Amino acid sequence: MPERFGAWFASRGWAPRPHQLELLDLVHAGRSALLVAPTGAGKTLAGFLPSLTALAGRPPSAKSRGLHTLYISPLKALAVDIARNLEAPIDEMGLGIRVETRTGDTPSHKRTRQIARPPDILLTTPEQLSLLIAHREASDLFASLSCVVLDELHALVTSKRGDLLSLALARLHRLSPGLTAIGLSATVREPDELRRYLMPQGRRADPGQEVRLLEEEGPAEVRGSSEDAAPLAAALASRARKRDDDDEPPVSSPMADLVVVKGGAAPDLHMLDTGLTLPLAGHTAWQAMPAIYDLIGRHRTVLVFVNTRLQAEYTFQELWRINEENYPIALHHGSLDATQRRRVEAAMAAGQLRAIVCTATLDLGIDWGDVDLVVNIGAPKGASRIMQRIGRANHRMDEPSKAYLVPANRFEMLECQAALDAVEAAAQDTPDARLGAPDVLAQHVLGMACADAFDPLQLYDEVTSAAPYAGLSWEAFEAVVDYVATGGYALRAYERFAKILRGPDGLWRVRDARVAQQYRMNVGTIVESAKVKVRLARGVRGKPGAILPRGGRVLGEIEEDFADTLTPGDTFLFAGEVLRFEGLSEDEALATRAGPGTDPAIPSYAGSKFPLSTFLAARVRALIADPFEWDRLPKQVAAYLLQQRSRSLLPGERDLLVETFPRSGRYYLTAFPFEGRLAHQTLGMLLTRRLERARMRPLGFAANDYGIAIWLNRDVGARIGIEPDFLESLFAEDMLGDDLEAWLDESAMMKRTFRQCAVIAGLIERRYPGQAKTGRQVTISTDLVYDVLRKHQPDHLLLKAARQDAATGLLDVKRLGMMLRRIQGRIIHKALDRVSPLSVSVMLEIGRERVYGEGADEILAEAEAQLLEEALG
């Protein structure tokens, strides 16, 4: 490290950490590397040191130096924050390095100037990078690029955003062949996936890859040779590219070097035990509020994480209800007005808040303020998620982060215990590597045509050098290009309107400036659901119940789908208060404050809910199956499991328990796969279809993270008595065949998934917030498009893309398939004469949540009956 830098570290009373020096060595040797380190280890500085030292060492006379380093962050705010943090070392060492950010907020004159005279270091987001590489000047701009730093890589790669970024990275590797890529990541289970992500795939492997494990006390270095063919690579190779030349060398899957920082103080983590008996279901954790309030009183700043916006609203209300000390407690979630959120963040940074109740919106990002305790209400759902959240407290890696897990029901106590065990074992449940989505590729291909004319073979090689697309076949790539050109329809109706055209030279070019403009408007993979503003309405003086159309301030936004279901008079929780819905006015929902003591009538609105991770689910199953483990559980949970064992039985770790019993004139079937709510909902839909065909007359079902309950007019237990194989065939894996297809076609969730793919791939235009709401009769409904397309071209690219998403997304079909394989021959049936303790938990979900998209005629018939009553009454 140059002397200037050593002196600067010393002036701060710091010493460079071993991993920072390691990374510096690797990058200066021209190698790409992944740095895996816990929070507080100085990851970001490590990522920038190689660039700062290289730039500082340039001769001062060097002019028109060009862009040297690109930094990509998942959050705009994080990029801005890091630009600010870089100022100190650059100014204090007098390095004369120009650092700038480029986000959606950057004014256009500055954007233009950044292309003409780029800074040394540019900090930006994946979407902005996609726009940059689609720029006509891209090849000049990036020719000088020497280093790209990808921050929070673990969070980026698991989504379509990661697919888009991988394609942009592939383009950067082509534009600047000597490019080194640095990935910064929190601890992950499979660093190899991230290491591949950083490197161009399909080139000959480099034998000299290094793996270094660093303890914070002195560098303990481990050199390992990394195997070339990991499972994914093998899977991808099996779908190997089909090209004309037979003697193509085998596909290689090179990986970046790895630097791992072990250690950091173990977190000081506990399950909050209030001593009260917890209910068997429910997610509010109302019993715990006084204890949480007490914790707030004994800490400087507490982050209270919850899983849904509904829980956030509820917790915020409850804490204020008992807030006798008037502690400044704030609320932060994605539906709140942006200025309101910025205010909360600023107050937190200034140390003015004692507690912030928040959702995943604060999982990632800037270290605001001096948080000394994290409280996580509800089930942790995943070991990595809980680690990330715990890391938000006390951002120094040598001091332990302090956190409490607060279970809301007895099942969640099991889940909390499983999470405690996982954290202790430093085990992770990061999702598997993705197969690149075709809709994202379609967006990218159009962008590449905007940048310059492209040769399809060359672009194919480039695209397949991105890890998520390494297994893409030439035919699949051609289909995407065809889609971009004319929609990819068997009926060649749109040839004369083609967006990209192939010239006599064999190169594809964008049709005109309008198409390029359309691309720029559509870039990105985040498809927000349509939202409407919630505005506080004013009452009319002297006229109770009447409201003025011009209202008070905007409180935030709710999903249009949710607003659609409200009728005037409905009460719901929002922005920390109970509101009364008064009606819709243009694109705003008008609401008034409900009187004190009003209970919200509409239970929920669509919000993010994470399903229980596969990894944590397996740990919960293992806990239940092993009575020797129970003494680590709270007494009430152990007692509950004992009750279940005496009244029914407890399934083994790999078994599926199915219980049948009668209740109030109906028959019930419950099953406990522990595979998460999304997979269970899909399972419920498929099982009821099958039971209907088997004439068991199912009436409905309910699902939670642990199991499902189905109620029927006929007794499944009796049927099993006559037909012993009935359950095996009911749960047979072939339900994922025709039954699934038939249901998917009608599913509202599938339509939502299709809409997202259609927007990303540019089939329909994005709706922007604030854009005038045009009458519905002139906008195109994607539901109508979906119905027509699946009838006339069921193998269309976008339908395939939607099915690929359904496998892992809202429907979690992939996980369901794994479960069905796991339980083959391991289904244990227990016929009971009444409901068991285990079944009570899922029975309590019945009627708790709303229903989407099924049985429309029943709703219509009920509305019609009202008309008849009017007519007859």
Added chain:
Amino acid sequence: MKHPVPNTEDAVLALGQRLQKTTRPGLTLAGEILTLDLCGGLWLSRLRTLIVSDLHLEKGSAYAARSGQFLPPYDTRETLACLHEVVARLDPACVVALGDSFHDARGPERMEPGDRAMVAALQEGRDWVWIAGNHDHAVSEGVGGRYAETLALGGLTLRHEPSLDAPDGEVAGHLHPCGKVAMRGRAVRRRCFVTDGRRLIMPAFGAYAGGLNVRNAAFDPLFPAGFTAHLLGDGRVFAIGKGMLSKD
């Protein structure tokens, strides 16, 4: 999450009972007895005439030509297939397309030969009237049938855009009415017929035609004394009072 399972025997029975109660001989408008077909067509059995409105044929290709959005180019054949189904079932002597039959004036030029043949087959052996709409006022050749601005049919007057001063018995389209029912945290939005016993507005028939909520102010002057909307359900048509319908 709770999901009712539709079409179980119980549900079907219950539906059947409600059907018995609500089945009416038909709707009467200016002395003519009308049947509201589930497909969105209006049937005058006395004159064996079928009326359909706002087919918006070639809407997909209109978008491709105008805005570069490549919607699946199958909307025309989908719309014609639905029309074929109802024509085969009722065997009308006359079919009236109540305007906006094509999404734009150049729609007929862009139509695929197969779809064109389908139109010709539908027209064979029966009278076929294209009423002029605002989207397709200039449609003139190559698509068979005859043209009219308006059409008098028994006691009824058929025109594309509803007119405020029309006498009783006006049947019009143009507005693409949709009704929304929101109940217990659920919402159902469907195309519908709207009538007050004096005039009737037809739902749009086209596969890509959107809908305008009947609680929109555009409907107020046409139905000053309120209306009943007949929503196209999955299994039948449901008559729903204005008071039960929600705004968007």
